[in-house]
Amino acid sequence: MRCICGLEEPDRGRVYFSGEDITDVPPESRGIGLLFQKPVLYPHLSVSGNLSLASSHGHEDALEEVGLQGLGERGVSRLSGGESQRLALARALLSDPRALLLDEPFSAIDADLSARLIDDVRVILKHRGCPAVLVTHNVEEAENFCDRILFMDLSSP
Amino acid sequence: MNDLGSGTYRLIIGTRTLAIAAFLLLIASPIALAVFRLIGVAGANPRAWIETLDGNYMSAGAIEFTFLQSIISSFATISLGLPVAWMLGRYEWRMQSMIRAVLTVPFVMPSIIAAMGILTLTGDSALGIRSNEGTWFWTLIIAHAWFNMSLVIRFCEPILATLDPSMEEQLRLLPAGRTISGRIRHLWLPVLIPPLSASFCMSFVFSFTSFALVRWITIRDNTLESVMAISSPSAGIEGYMAFTSEIVLASSLIQFAVLSISLWLASRIQRELQRQYPMAPARVARGHFDYGWVFMAPALLFSIAPIVSVAIGSVRVRTVESGRAADTWSLDGWELARDGSFSMVPLSDAMANSILYAIISLAISMPLGYCIASAIHSLERTNRRMSEALDFATMAPFAFSAAMIGLGVTLGVTKLDPTAFSQFWPLPALAHVMLTTPFAIRIMLTGLRSIDREYDEAARVLGMGPLARLTRVRIPLMKGPITVAAIFCLAMSLGEFGASFIVATNSDWATLPLLADSWRGMPMNPLAEAASNAVATALAVMAILLFAVAERARSNERGGMF
Numbered sequence: 269m270r271c272i273c274g275l276e277e278p279d280r281g282r283v284y285f286s287g288e289d290i291t292d293v294p295p296e297s298r299g300i301g302l303l304f305q306k307p308v309l310y311p312h313l314s315v316s317g318n319l320s321l322a323s324s325h326g327h328e329d330a331l332e333e334v335g336l337q338g339l340g341e342r343g344v345s346r347l348s349g350g351e352s353q354r355l356a357l358a359r360a361l362l363s364d365p366r367a368l369l370l371d372e373p374f375s376a377i378d379a380d381l382s383a384r385l386i387d388d389v390r391v392i393l394k395h396r397g398c399p400a401v402l403v404t405h406n407v408e409e410a411e412n413f414c415d416r417i418l419f420m421d422l423s424s425p
Numbered sequence: 426m427n428d429l430g431s432g433t434y435r436l437i438i439g440t441r442t443l444a445i446a447a448f449l450l451l452i453a454s455p456i457a458l459a460v461f462r463l464i465g466v467a468g469a470n471p472r473a474w475i476e477t478l479d480g481n482y483m484s485a486g487a488i489e490f491t492f493l494q495s496i497i498s499s500f501a502t503i504s505l506g507l508p509v510a511w512m513l514g515r516y517e518w519r520m521q522s523m524i525r526a527v528l529t530v531p532f533v534m535p536s537i538i539a540a541m542g543i544l545t546l547t548g549d550s551a552l553g554i555r556s557n558e559g560t561w562f563w564t565l566i567i568a569h570a571w572f573n574m575s576l577v578i579r580f581c582e583p584i585l586a587t588l589d590p591s592m593e594e595q596l597r598l599l600p601a602g603r604t605i606s607g608r609i610r611h612l613w614l615p616v617l618i619p620p621l622s623a624s625f626c627m628s629f630v631f632s633f634t635s636f637a638l639v640r641w642i643t644i645r646d647n648t649l650e651s652v653m654a655i656s657s658p659s660a661g662i663e664g665y666m667a668f669t670s671e672i673v674l675a676s677s678l679i680q681f682a683v684l685s686i687s688l689w690l691a692s693r694i695q696r697e698l699q700r701q702y703p704m705a706p707a708r709v710a711r712g713h714f715d716y717g718w719v720f721m722a723p724a725l726l727f728s729i730a731p732i733v734s735v736a737i738g739s740v741r742v743r744t745v746e747s748g749r750a751a752d753t754w755s756l757d758g759w760e761l762a763r764d765g766s767f768s769m770v771p772l773s774d775a776m777a778n779s780i781l782y783a784i785i786s787l788a789i790s791m792p793l794g795y796c797i798a799s800a801i802h803s804l805e806r807t808n809r810r811m812s813e814a815l816d817f818a819t820m821a822p823f824a825f826s827a828a829m830i831g832l833g834v835t836l837g838v839t840k841l842d843p844t845a846f847s848q849f850w851p852l853p854a855l856a857h858v859m860l861t862t863p864f865a866i867r868i869m870l871t872g873l874r875s876i877d878r879e880y881d882e883a884a885r886v887l888g889m890g891p892l893a894r895l896t897r898v899r900i901p902l903m904k905g906p907i908t909v910a911a912i913f914c915l916a917m918s919l920g921e922f923g924a925s926f927i928v929a930t931n932s933d934w935a936t937l938p939l940l941a942d943s944w945r946g947m948p949m950n951p952l953a954e955a956a957s958n959a960v961a962t963a964l965a966v967m968a969i970l971l972f973a974v975a976e977r978a979r980s981n982e983r984g985g986m987f
Contacts, residue, residue: 273598275594275597294597295594295597295598296597296598296602296603296604297603300598301598302594302595302598304591304595306591308589308591308592308594308595310592310596310611310612310615312615312616313615320601321596321599321600321601321602321611322599322600322601323600359599360598363598363599363600365598
């Protein structure tokens with residue numbers, strides 16, 4: 269996943285996106301968003317400040333889309349785990365990525381919340397028509413979220 | 426089991442109260458006595474004190490010079506230290522911990538070694554710029570930057586090295602972080618401003634109170650600290666040169682105000698701007714910088730050059746015959762330092778005095794510091810306001826310079842018993858205790874705060890009493906901070922110069938820094954410079970050994986105290 273978005277160079281092989289070889293394109297120019305396992309929020313910025321890193325406008329709509337309306341001025345240290353991950357998602361979507369990579373973003377939150385968040389994120393991504401790749405160890409999570417599932421089993425020869 | 430009411434609990438409370446009383450008696454009362462005595466001689470008119478300070482030939486221009494050199498020194502320190510901290514924190518280096526230790530060793534060097542080292546480096550045998558008055562000011566700035574550069578490295582490098590890399594990776598994937606300037610603006614500046622501001626303030630404080638370096642490098646220009654030291658022999662004497670008492674009072678008043686504001690500002694900036702940035706979950710894989718040594722090698726050379734030059738200077742004897750200088754290499758300087766002279770104590774005596782004073786300081790500062798740190802820590806949970814007041818009171822001595830503390834001991838103690846000044850041999854140790862105890866408190870308080878409260882609670886539910894928890898839980902968990910505090914007390918006491926200069930100069934209680942200073946002050950003796958460097962080398966070896974022990978004990982935390 270880090271190779272796809274350009275944060276790491278592949279040892280071998282090439283990375284293609286929509287037929288275009290993007291292996292040598294720096295991560296900041298690929299237009300691919302990434303949601304980390306633990307939401308990466310900048311503690312010196314408010315909720316709105318974190319969103320401003322993606323775009324200077326459309327914050328309220330973005331927050332409303334993920335169910336965080338009215339929290340723009342709140343400090344990120346006062347957000348719960350689920351709220352933090354929703355904010356990270358809102359920020360990633362606000363930058364209007366060509367595709368979104370999700371690196372086990374639901375694993376650090378409790379089961380109930382994660383189930384709700386999976387549904388919400390799926391709806392939002394579908395609504396926007398944004399292709400996404402989710403990496404997870406949880407089969408149920410993958411089945412609920414994905415249209416296509418690829419199993420990677422390193423024990424196979 | 427509730428501890429309240431138990432005999433052990435009452436013993437702990439009693440010990441802490443006693444420690445606070447001892448702190449006030451040992452640290453606050455000498456300063457208060459000295460101030461009252463100076464006011465008794467000079468009168469209680471602060472405006473007149475400052476006018477005398479500004480108008481007298483001894484101290485004219487000291488205020489401007491002190492501020493100017495402190496501000497420029499602090500900027501120079503940041504300019505030199507930040508690139509080094511960045512290189513060290515962001516890239517992989519072979520022998521990383523060794524490089525870090527070498528780069529930060531200047532800060533633990535006694536100021537007299539820095540002064541002797543810089544003098545030797547800029548002297549005729551090396552750069553040859555000592556005789557040019559135009560270079561004095563900038564030499565002082567470079568010397569302060571050398572001394573304080575490690576502050577910037579210690580404050581900034583840990584956060585650069587341990588910051589979760591996903592913070593930058595995430596930013597690179599967002600529009601605002603696609604350019605280097607965007608990443609600097611949105612990530613690196615907010616991350617670095619608190620440690621940079623704190624190191625700027627601390628660097629300003631150290632440059633503002635610099636004495637040994639100013640005394641030897643600029644010669645004609647004085648800081649408020651050196652003015653105080655020069656004026657101290659005649660200050661506080663009824664009917665004799667009352668203007669010196671005014672100069673001392675004005676200098677200490679300005680210093681107290683400026684240092685208080687600087688320290689307050691440093692702590693406020695830290696509190697307001699410091700955010701808990703996520704640390705990397707495991708060791709960060711850092712990149713390689715192919716030409717990194719082009720930057721790092723000069724930085725390392727800069728860090729060790731004054732210390733090496735002191736060692737080289739101890740075996741080099743310069744003689745001038747018929748206007749031509751010649752260097753010879755011998756151990757004559759060491760032999761002279763070892764044997765002493767009519768007016769100089771032998772090296773072994775000064776070393777014994779230094780070690781003895783360091784041990785006394787350690788024996789008093791450590792238990793006192795631990796008890797007070799424990800009192801503040803437990804009050805933080807029960808009486809927040811009281812803990813803040815006590816915390817502030819223990820930080821107040823930081824706003825007094827070493828010279829003022831020396832004067833506090835000299836004038837304060839002699840007011841109680843005039844014979845003590847010449848007969849009470851542990852007198853210099855009292856000044857050292859006044860300087861080391863606040864540091865011991867800060868280091869141990871940080872250690873106590875870092876211990877998870879659950880450790881203590883788990884021990885309680887296991888049925889351990891307060892004493893058992895202290896000896897079997899707290900002290901073992903505090904091993905690192907206690908060792909660092911102990912080493913710091915020893916190193917500070919061994920290298921202390923400003924206060925000792927006032928208390929013990931011209932006495933039989935000379936310490937190693939005073940002996941190095943005294944030998945340097947004998948220009949007619951061709952071996953004096955080598956003897957001075959020999960004493961400074963002995964002191965540097967002791968400081969490096971202590972530093973090596975402290976480095977092993979220092980917990981792998983982000984920045985903070987040394």
